[in-house]
Amino acid sequence: MGEPPLRHGCDDHWSWDRRDCSHEVRLYGPFLQVAHFHPNWSSGTAGVRGTRVLNHGRYYWELRVSHRVFGTSMMFGVGTQHARLHVDAFKNLLGEDEHGWGLSHKGLLWHGGRWTHYTRPFQENESTTIGILFDGIAGTLTYYKDGACLGVAFRGLNEVREPLYPIVCSTAAKTEMTLITTKRDFVNLQDRCRAIILKYVRTRSDLQLLKLPKSIKEYLSETLTDTVQIFKPCNEYVHIV
CATH class of the missing domain: 2.60.120.920 (SPRY domain)
Structure with missing residues (x-):
């Protein structure tokens, strides 16, 4: 295969x-x-x-x-x-x-x-x-x-x-x-580096503990998915944080 x-x-x-x-x-x-x-x-x-x-x-x-x-x-x-x-x-x-x-x-x-x-x-x-x-x-x-x-x-x-x-x-x-x-x-080296960091930083709350510039934190947070959603029928949902 x-x-x-x-x-x-x-x-x-x-x-x-x-x-x-x-x-x-x-x-x-x-x-x-x-x-x-x-x-x-x-x-x-x-x-x-x-x-x-x-x-x-x-x-x-x-x-x-x-x-x-x-x-x-x-x-x-x-x-x-x-x-x-x-x-x-x-x-x-x-x-x-x-x-x-x-x-x-x-x-x-x-x-x-x-x-x-x-x-x-x-x-x-x-x-x-x-x-x-x-x-x-x-x-x-x-x-x-x-x-x-x-x-x-x-x-x-x-x-x-x-x-x-x-x-x-x-x-x-x-x-x-x-x-x-x-x-x-990966799009570029920066993208590859972000993926490595996010293996250890899984949530936005963890990310905020890092001593990094705001712009870098925003870039890192773009691919984080730490919000849980339970969905009903299409177009109707309950949002749980």
């Missing part, structure tokens, strides 16, 4: 966006890492966008997909703010137009309303782990399944001028996709 992507990078910190998802998506977990689709029954296709802007960097994330793998389309990939996140129809939503690039559980790649064969269909009703490597420098998107690289799926993403975000969507009722890994490459 080889080395995992971005093994020498650092942990990234992003989640599913409670303000940018279908009303048929429920978000759970301390940091919105669990997306639950169609909690009662399904009458269409629902999606959710991630909070991470991907352009110009290298990012890798993994999704644990529940054993409820079935239906018309479960999709994983990237898209712009113009990619639709809900439609009252069963369809391959991510990649229906030029605003999305997605892989369906049927093993098909979708972009611009067209599909191509990419890999074998996923085994239905078996949980699986999907890895996605976005390389904004080379402009490629590569998928992994249960640790095995499936090869480059899309090229030319470095030419996209609009912000790109992680997106998942599903037509299947009571499906869950959980973010279990989020990694990124």
